[in-house]
Amino acid sequence: MQLITTILCGGAGSRLWPVSRELHPKPFIRLADGQSLLQKAFLRAAQLPGVAEILTVTNRDLLFKTQDEFREVNATKLQTSFVLEPCGRNTAAAIAIAALQVARRHGPDALMLVLAADHLISEQHAFGEAVLKASELAATGKLVTFGIQPDSAETGYGYIEAKGNEVLRFVEKPSLEKAQEYLASGRFLWNSGIFCFSAGTMLQQMKLHCPEILAATAACEELSRAAEGDGFSQLELDAESFKNVPDVSIDYAVMEKSDQIAVVPCSIGWSDIGSWTALGNLSEPDNSGNRIQGDALVHNTHNCIIQSTDRLIGTVGVDDLIIIDTPDAVLVADKSSAQDVKHIYAQLKATGHEAHKLHRTVHRPWGTYTVLEEGNGFKIKRIEVKPGASLSLQMHHHRSEHWIVVRGMAKVVNGDLELFVNTNESTYIPAGHKHRLENPGILSLVMIEVQSGAYLGEDDIVRFEDIYGRA
Numbered sequence: 390m391q392l393i394t395t396i397l398c399g400g401a402g403s404r405l406w407p408v409s410r411e412l413h414p415k416p417f418i419r420l421a422d423g424q425s426l427l428q429k430a431f432l433r434a435a436q437l438p439g440v441a442e443i444l445t446v447t448n449r450d451l452l453f454k455t456q457d458e459f460r461e462v463n464a465t466k467l468q469t470s471f472v473l474e475p476c477g478r479n480t481a482a483a484i485a486i487a488a489l490q491v492a493r494r495h496g497p498d499a500l501m502l503v504l505a506a507d508h509l510i511s512e513q514h515a516f517g518e519a520v521l522k523a524s525e526l527a528a529t530g531k532l533v534t535f536g537i538q539p540d541s542a543e544t545g546y547g548y549i550e551a552k553g554n555e556v557l558r559f560v561e562k563p564s565l566e567k568a569q570e571y572l573a574s575g576r577f578l579w580n581s582g583i584f585c586f587s588a589g590t591m592l593q594q595m596k597l598h599c600p601e602i603l604a605a606t607a608a609c610e611e612l613s614r615a616a617e618g619d620g621f622s623q624l625e626l627d628a629e630s631f632k633n634v635p636d637v638s639i640d641y642a643v644m645e646k647s648d649q650i651a652v653v654p655c656s657i658g659w660s661d662i663g664s665w666t667a668l669g670n671l672s673e674p675d676n677s678g679n680r681i682q683g684d685a686l687v688h689n690t691h692n693c694i695i696q697s698t699d700r701l702i703g704t705v706g707v708d709d710l711i712i713i714d715t716p717d718a719v720l721v722a723d724k725s726s727a728q729d730v731k732h733i734y735a736q737l738k739a740t741g742h743e744a745h746k747l748h749r750t751v752h753r754p755w756g757t758y759t760v761l762e763e764g765n766g767f768k769i770k771r772i773e774v775k776p777g778a779s780l781s782l783q784m785h786h787h788r789s790e791h792w793i794v795v796r797g798m799a800k801v802v803n804g805d806l807e808l809f810v811n812t813n814e815s816t817y818i819p820a821g822h823k824h825r826l827e828n829p830g831i832l833s834l835v836m837i838e839v840q841s842g843a844y845l846g847e848d849d850i851v852r853f854e855d856i857y858g859r860a
Contacts, residue, residue: 391441392524393499393588394434395487398427398447398455398506399477403734404664404727407718408696411738411746412450415662416506417458421672421682426662427455427506428462434504435467436513437520442468444490445506446483449473449625453754453857469621475628480582481642482634485595485606488588490624497589500527505582509671511658519655523585526554531651532594533585534644536578538656542568545663545728547580547640549652556650559640578654580640582661594649599642605634625858664727665711665720669694683714694724716749754857755780756833768845772826774799774834779827781855788842788849790818792826797834800827823853 402415409415416427424432434443447455452473459469472486484503491499502520510516523533534556536549548560548571559580563571571577595603612627644650662668669680679690683697690704697714704712711727713720722730737745750759755778759771774780774797782802792799793815801808802825803818809829810816818824820842828834852860 391495391499392437392439392502392520393491393495394437394440394443394502394504395484395491396427396430396434396443396445396504396506397480397483398445398451399474399483400507401734402507403731405662405668406730406734406737407713407715407720407744410744410748412751413454413748414451414507417454418668424462425458426509427458429509430504430506431459432462433510433513433516434502435463435465437502437517440467440502441495442470444470444472444487446472446474446487447506448477449475452623454752457752471623473623473625475626475631477636478631478634479636480639481595481599481602481637482606482631484584484591484639485603485634486610486624486626488591488595489607489610492588492592494622495588497587497592499588500524501584501586501588501591503584505661507662508582509658509660509662512656515655516657519653519657520585523653526651526653527585527587527590530590530649531586532590532644532647532649533651533653535581535583535585535657536652536654537581537659538654539572539577539579542572543579544568546661549578549580550576551578551652551654552576554651554653556652559645578652579659581659584639584644590649591643594643594647598646599635599637602635602637602642605630609634665694665713665722665730666724666727669711692724718744753780754778754859758838761837763845766841766843766845768840770838770840772836772838774826774828774836776828776831776833779856780825781852781857781860782823782825783853784823784851785820785842785849786851787820787844788840789820790824791839791841792816792818793837793839795835795837797828797830797832799834799836800829801825802827825854 398416400414401411402409405415408418417425419425434440445455491501519535526533536551544562544565547562550557609627609630612630614625616623660667672680674680678692679687681695685695685702687704689706691708693710695702695712699716700714702712702714709724711722711724734745750757756774761769761771794810794812796812799810801810801816803816804822854860
């Protein structure tokens, strides 16, 4: 049985700030074993029998980062395809465009398995058995959701009241009293946000229950740019028409209204990793209940979650805290308020603070840059360019740049000149000069960039040519 897995890689993961940012959202967080949640979702899908392709719906700014993540783990060269959203429009729009693509390329009877990129499933064998049951139900024309057998009274999840595979009703996130009642009854399951259906059945049900979403998505698809290659396809959605698609969840648009719903109850070690408490619980505590990742010294400290990437953290006489240190931001929160971290993220976004969007190290299609220091009229960056990669041919109105190569060799366009800059050599680029940086070697190119000028924002850039389609 052929199965097309769709991974939905969106959202901000605001409750996991400061590690999760708009351009480094929750799916890209690396766990203790070195793999990201997104990579684990890919491997989870790739290990299922009959999976012919993995289709990922994500923001277009995350495409190259997503490809890098997949490249690290796609040892079997499984077919990958991408739908690139210019902005988030919720899960109904994402599933609609995925179903349209699958029906067009594989036929309406093709079965789809929809996974979230930021969930964790620890029981792969049990998950495979649940997918098999769901596939059998989906082949009969059912829209199948996966219901997780609850082991606690959680108020952060939606619930499904079920009788066998029959869905009796969907319930929104309950109060604690209601959640305890649901757990005691044995009739309720957590709503996991995992689905299985044929592309044709989903499109037929969307036409019946949310025709405006399907029509707007189909209209956007017609205006969008498609590209295909060996083992690869990509659809970049038209930005203007995609704004017209209603922002609605698939649960509200279809699942709560359709009479063709089925549920597969399962125990698969599922978690949506929705807070620092949930993420911290993935690691073993020390004798004082502390879960520590990175360099930390603790004294008279109990039941804390501590994470640091660069600096030493010292704690004395504190209990039940979350302490997350990144190069440009520190979070300190009471564990009982873990869900409220999203309010800090919302304030940063509302004020336009870059800490909601970017880390100090920023990923680009060609490599990365890290802001080392900045002040009035200057900024210093460490730039690393992948072998064979090239920045765009570009120009800045307000800043000049001084490039010093510290490892490798750079091929540089600087105005009318084209030159090679070796290790310990440099070149100066005045404001207003067209310029481009390329790594012609087989090793990473590392250089220091010193910017000077009255305005040093990342939006001071005019692109003339770009191999990544950003011009």
